[in-house]
Amino acid sequence: xxxxxxxxxxxxxxxxxxxxxxxxxxxxxxxxxxxxxxxxxxxxxxxxxxxxxxxxxxxxxxxxxxxxxxxxxxxxxxxxxxxxxxxxxxxxxxxxxxxxxxxxxxxxxxxxxxxxxxxxxxxxxxxxxxxxxxxxxxxxxxxxxxxxxxxxxxxxxxxxxxxxxxxxxxxxxxxxxxxxxxxxxxxxxxxxxxxxxxxxxxxxxxxxxxxxxxxxxxxxxxxxxxxxxxxxxxxxxxxxxxxxxxxxxxxxxxxxxxxxxxxxxxxxxxxx
Numbered sequence: 001x002x003x004x005x006x007x008x009x010x011x012x013x014x015x016x017x018x019x020x021x022x023x024x025x026x027x028x029x030x031x032x033x034x035x036x037x038x039x040x041x042x043x044x045x046x047x048x049x050x051x052x053x054x055x056x057x058x059x060x061x062x063x064x065x066x067x068x069x070x071x072x073x074x075x076x077x078x079x080x081x082x083x084x085x086x087x088x089x090x091x092x093x094x095x096x097x098x099x100x101x102x103x104x105x106x107x108x109x110x111x112x113x114x115x116x117x118x119x120x121x122x123x124x125x126x127x128x129x130x131x132x133x134x135x136x137x138x139x140x141x142x143x144x145x146x147x148x149x150x151x152x153x154x155x156x157x158x159x160x161x162x163x164x165x166x167x168x169x170x171x172x173x174x175x176x177x178x179x180x181x182x183x184x185x186x187x188x189x190x191x192x193x194x195x196x197x198x199x200x201x202x203x204x205x206x207x208x209x210x211x212x213x214x215x216x217x218x219x220x221x222x223x224x225x226x227x228x229x230x231x232x233x234x235x236x237x238x239x240x241x242x243x244x245x246x247x248x249x250x251x252x253x254x255x256x257x258x259x260x261x262x263x264x265x266x267x268x269x270x271x272x
Contacts, residue, residue, distance in 0.1 A: 002036035004212045008221035009042040023263040030272040046105040066202030067153035068105035077205035080151040090146035101156040102149045108140040155192040164188040178225040199229040
């Protein structure tokens with residue numbers, strides 16, 4: 001039996017302008033051809049994983065940072081926030097003038113009061129990424145209040161006034177929180193998941209439905225929300241463009257994404 005490989009998306013498979021190196025596509029498809037399984041392991045909800053990524057071909061998808069997991073075409077895990085917790089959290093963030101986006105596997109949602117701010121942030125992000133950037137992600141659904149959204153799996157927040165550290169200090173004992181490592185037009189931002197839910201818990205749900213064990217797991221990522229899976233995997237590899245935390249958590253570091261980092265990692269691991 002081969003290995004099972006878990007790949008982050010942004011900064012690992014896909015660059016922030018939307019491009020995916022041909023070498024990455026080749027490495028993934030060749031590894032699968034040789035009998036290994038390759039899975040996405042991303043903070044993105046399933047609905048925001050782009051078609052050009054899904055069309056590469058994967059055996060499983062850990063989405064929304066571990067809350068919703070597919071393996072061999074079947075949902076094997078679905079976890080959402082306790083409604084009272086997510087309401088209290090959203091009230092706190094809105095009071096702190098944070099823009100919030102509510103996510104679940106099938107759709108994302110934005111409070112109507114934040115439309116102008118969201119659109120301005122989108123324009124700023126596109127400008128910062130340059131003319132080669134792909135179009136913005138699908139526009140979220142608009143709701144009046146957070147209680148209009150059921151089964152929230154993840155909360156994204158964006159802040160100009162309140163540092164990430166302040167919010168983390170208030171909530172870290174009740175939720176899982178990691179800062180953004182993706183381009184963010186506002187000063188601070190992060191993603192918030194239910195307590196005890198992270199990428200590793202999503203990986204474990206796939207292992208429970210397969211013949212693989214921890215010793216078979218390879219994980220590759222670049223950001224702070226990849227730290228737990230890099231530490232869990234038998235082989236944890238950080239991209240050359242990784243954050244300091246991800247690089248420190250990994251066993252070793254490959255080249256940056258745009259310098260064929262995935263291809264070089266797969267070759268070093270003798271997957272292809």
